[in-house]
Amino acid sequence: MSLNDLDERIVHALAEDARRSYADIGAEVGLSAPAVKRRVDRLLATGAITGFTVRVDPAALGWETEAFVEIYCRHKTSPEAIKRGLERYPEVAAASTVTGEADAVVQIYAEDVRHFERVLERIAGEPFVERTKSVLVLSPLLRRYGAGAPA
Amino acid sequence: MSLNDLDERIVHALAEDARRSYADIGAEVGLSAPAVKRRVDRLLATGAITGFTVRVDPAALGWETEAFVEIYCRHKTSPEAIKRGLERYPEVAAASTVTGEADAVVQIYAEDVRHFERVLERIAGEPFVERTKSVLVLSPLLRRYGAGAPA
């Protein structure tokens, strides 16, 4: 599914500030407020926009530690099994199966390094996990929409 | 900075659906609409909430290919230089400096693998980049926006 250029500009405007009024966005892209609303409704219906959220500063909420964990699974572990195993952890912000040696990459937010260590131990103890390899985030440089909890 | 339990519940509600009315959220957490607004305003002022945005499905927007790229820099490259170098690419969704062998991890969205290849070549050609190592995302398993509940 390919999107209109107008749709793209609307999505971009909403991604920057989802609280802008339809009239305001319309003035920018050259449409009336109702026309913008119709397009946004269509974007919601087709799934291009899946919802509205807040950008949260994890550090301000006490989630000071961020990490990427590569997971190496035992053979014959389905992506669904990995998903089911990981979604029980509130600390897991994102997870994807990937190419390369590892089977999945998991993005984790924890309160501090000690908290992260506990979570990692529990994940490493999951029956489908063979071994893990983690890197800790030192400082977030860039965070745009679509990439987990932005700073 | 530590947040109130009430604030946390409000943030959680907004993270799930930022379009809920203050009255609705207030009914859930036991406050009036103006009281909720005051706390949200305070969260915005203190930086705990950094803005309102839309959840976007990259695939629906035509960004079918996602990848994680580890960047190995030449010595003495500052995080700011990496940031400046990367933020010119609209395909870069997130970037962080990390521990371990690589200097930074970059999350990239591209229209297809060919597009990703072009972007990767350009990034690899940046003066501060020594070499790169990429993994392509096969399927996104989990994607949460906003932070989960504390453990």
Add this chain to the structure above:
DNA sequence: AGTGAAATGCCCGCCGT
């Protein structure tokens, strides 16, 4: 365009110090 709902600003009252 018109209607209705939600956000916003204001004032008051409560409870803490």
Add this chain to the structure above:
DNA sequence: ACGGCGGGCATTTCACT
């Protein structure tokens, strides 16, 4: 007594038909 915080009301702006 004073300051922070929540409740209720009035106004206005925006969403929706």
